[in-house]
Amino acid sequence: MKKPQLENRHSPAPFLAYIIGFVLSIVTTLAAYFITVKRLWTADALIYIILSLAVVQLIVQIVFFLHIGRGSRWKAISFYFMLFVVLIIVIGTIWIMHNLNYNMMDMSPAEMKEYMHANEGI
Amino acid sequence: MTTRAKEIAETQERKSLGLWVYLMTDCMLFGALFATFATLNTHVGVFGGPSGADLFNLKFVLVETMLLLTSSFTIGLAYLCATRGFKAQSMFWLISTFLLGASFLALELWEFNQLAAEGHGWWSSAFLSAYFVLVGTHGAHIAVGLIWMAVVIFRLLQRNFKQTDVQRLSLLSLFWHFLDIIWIFIFSFVYLIGGMS
Numbered sequence: 043m044k045k046p047q048l049e050n051r052h053s054p055a056p057f058l059a060y061i062i063g064f065v066l067s068i069v070t071t072l073a074a075y076f077i078t079v080k081r082l083w084t085a086d087a088l089i090y091i092i093l094s095l096a097v098v099q100l101i102v103q104i105v106f107f108l109h110i111g112r113g114s115r116w117k118a119i120s121f122y123f124m125l126f127v128v129l130i131i132v133i134g135t136i137w138i139m140h141n142l143n144y145n146m147m148d149m150s151p152a153e154m155k156e157y158m159h160a161n162e163g164i
Numbered sequence: 165m166t167t168r169a170k171e172i173a174e175t176q177e178r179k180s181l182g183l184w185v186y187l188m189t190d191c192m193l194f195g196a197l198f199a200t201f202a203t204l205n206t207h208v209g210v211f212g213g214p215s216g217a218d219l220f221n222l223k224f225v226l227v228e229t230m231l232l233l234t235s236s237f238t239i240g241l242a243y244l245c246a247t248r249g250f251k252a253q254s255m256f257w258l259i260s261t262f263l264l265g266a267s268f269l270a271l272e273l274w275e276f277n278q279l280a281a282e283g284h285g286w287w288s289s290a291f292l293s294a295y296f297v298l299v300g301t302h303g304a305h306i307a308v309g310l311i312w313m314a315v316v317i318f319r320l321l322q323r324n325f326k327q328t329d330v331q332r333l334s335l336l337s338l339f340w341h342f343l344d345i346i347w348i349f350i351f352s353f354v355y356l357i358g359g360m361s
Binding site: 068096136 | 177184185188189191192199202206222236338341344348349351352356357360
């Protein structure tokens with residue numbers, strides 16, 4: 043088979059990039075797994091650490107595996123639009139539902155008044 | 165560059181942009197499912213039933229994750245070998261990817277079956293509904309990816325690599341990498357974080 047003619051347009055990422063990406067992905071996955079199983083921090087801290095490790099791995103995979111965005115502005119634009127929509131959906135939902143949960147706590151009005159007084163200073 | 169080669173390159177650019185836009189809309193779909201899961205992964209959603217901490221076997225899920233991660237690596241190798249004209253190696257990596265993906269799917273179905281057999285199916289609580297829909301949607305994507313991969317493999321068994329085949333392979337590998345990225349978030353968010361509460 044002849045070599046592809048378009049190499050100057052789409053120069054294939056070198057093997058090394060894939061190997062680095064693979065090793066980094068495995069390291070971040072195992073790190074997330076072990077800090078969760080061993081409970082190295084409190085649950086609240088663990089949530090942020092696990093999510094940051096996931097984002098690190100996302101960036102690693104985009105950089106080393108996806109080799110995209112070269113010469114395509116529309117890909118970048120649609121990517122940022124997707125990010126925008128997903129953040130609105132996810133953060134918006136969690137925010138609103140958390141508030142709803144909070145306001146729908148199983149309490150009588152008198153208990154709620156007491157609770158608000160104690161916790162919110164109202 | 166000849167006119168013909170230029171045409172091929174432009175067609176490929178369009179196809180790859182098309183797939184990319186599809187993947188972005190798919191991300192929005194998964195974003196909505198993740199938001200649903202986050203909402204229902206609470207004591208209200210669990211509804212007195214078992215929570216993630218009671219149900220998830222993290223070791224098992226780690227094995228699944230490693231299988232999918234490795235398959236994402238091997239399809240990258242298949243693509244690289246194809247662009248360099250090594251057909252035999254490329255076929256080897258493609259078939260390995262297929263086997264890894266198929267074993268991932270088999271493990272996931274086994275896990276679903278296990279949960280359902282113990283009476284913790286999608287019908288038993290809002291939390292489990294959200295779990296099955298989110299993870300099941302990813303599993304359905306994997307199944308479609310495997311069918312696509314089988315088609316590519318059969319085509320390549322019959323004929324030699326052409327430029328267009330390499331380009332098809334690049335689209336397939338983009339799709340597969342994307343599924344791996346979604347899985348990382350399922351692993352972190354559903355299993356690791358959901359398994360703590």
